[in-house]
Amino acid sequence: MEGASPATFRPTPQQAFGHGLYLGVLGAVASVGMAVIIALFGSGPPGWMWAALVLGSLLIGAVAGLAAGRRTGVEVGAGGIRTSSVFAEGVAPWSRVVDLRAERRGRRNVVSVYLDSGASVQLHAPYSGGLFAADPQFELKVFALSHLWRSHRFGGLPG
Incomplete structure (x- = not known):
């Protein structure tokens, strides 16, 4: 990986x-x-x-x-989850991520990453909501994120 x-x-x-x-x-x-x-x-x-x-x-x-x-988003790689927006960037290494889940925040479904410090970080993407905020592939993206997290957290899936 x-x-x-x-x-x-x-x-x-x-x-x-x-x-x-x-x-x-x-x-x-x-x-x-x-x-x-x-x-x-x-x-x-x-x-x-x-x-x-x-x-x-x-x-x-x-x-x-x-x-x-185009500047806002999330990059998931071997080092962890890197978030970027117009004004700020951040990195959460896999060793600090203890949970990753989809949650309802306001009128949107978002992905939150929970860290070992107890803090949670709301990812800039993917998200889904009403009207222009709808993302028909939100569930597939959350599944992909969850799979990547579990692969890095637990050392891959048994073959």
Whole structure:
């Protein structure tokens, strides 16, 4: 298993797009809110500018979500589980992982890794939820993660 390439789990393109749209909506609310405040104290932007504020924010958010989705993920290899996101990275060596399971957190099903220190780490991928967060292969990915963990934890499966 030492020579095998690591397994990688990333948000699906649909999940990355949905996350980007969410960020885009937040940006649209902020930009339209700022434009409303400016309009209250002076002349407001022209009519076409309101649509540009909303659509531009949504477009920028969707593109940013797709770009961030390529950097966010989990890599499982011989050394352990490596998580990466836009802002941070972390490694959990196999010797510290005592349990790995799928859990319901809010409106999503996520994979949590429990460490020997008692801490739990929620993996960035795979996950599944409603609408854009749905991943039809979530159970297969959890099974693959569980199999990899058990193989490293217990020294492989009997043949």
